Amino acid sequence: MSIAELVETYISVGDKIDTLWNMFIFLHLGVLGYAMSTQVATIKTTHKILGCVGYLFFSYVNYNALIDSYHFANSVLADIRDAMKVVPNAHAAHLQSFFDLYRLDGRDAIVFMIHAIALIAVIYLLLQGTNFAWRKKRFGRSDEDVENIGI
Incomplete structure (x- = not known):
């Protein structure tokens, strides 16, 4: 593969990584929103397990x-680093210094830690739930007032 094709492949992989992280964040925002808008104690146990x-x-x-x-x-x-060593030119020297310094090592541990923390938080929210204070009183009004005026 040429350097241009390798860089294009790297960019497409980066797009996939961005999409995966966006899905991860979107799901967790959805779970948090669900937990904040629902009394978890009223959810059936089978639904919690599912x-x-x-x-x-x-x-x-x-x-x-x-x-x-x-x-x-x-x-x-x-592969990009290896290809740049084979085909020297003025632009490749500048890019090679960038690619020599840029590493993705250690991302396994970061991904594991983030997923483990999120797993604990989501399982807790789905099984246990929390008592969000803003649901009890909105703007100093009681629950009956909130239901009557439709807040």
Whole structure:
């Protein structure tokens, strides 16, 4: 492959990584919004378990896809470094210094830590729930006032 094709491949892998992180963030915002708008104590146990199983499936697939994407991006970076050593030119020297310094090592640990923390938080929210104070009183009004005026 030429350097241009390798860089194009690297950019497409970066887009995939961005999409995976966006899905991860969107799902967690949805879970947080759901937990803040619903009294978790009123949800049936089977629905809580189904929610946890669904989340575990999503988390497993997302984690593995991110790890695989980072590994593939690392191998493409290594190929770019090797290709630049073979074809020297003025632009390649400048880019080679960038690619020599740019590394994706250590992303496995970061992805693992973020997924583990999110897993604990989401399972807690789905199973236990929380008592959000703003739901009890909105703008100093009681629950009856809120229902009557439709806030």
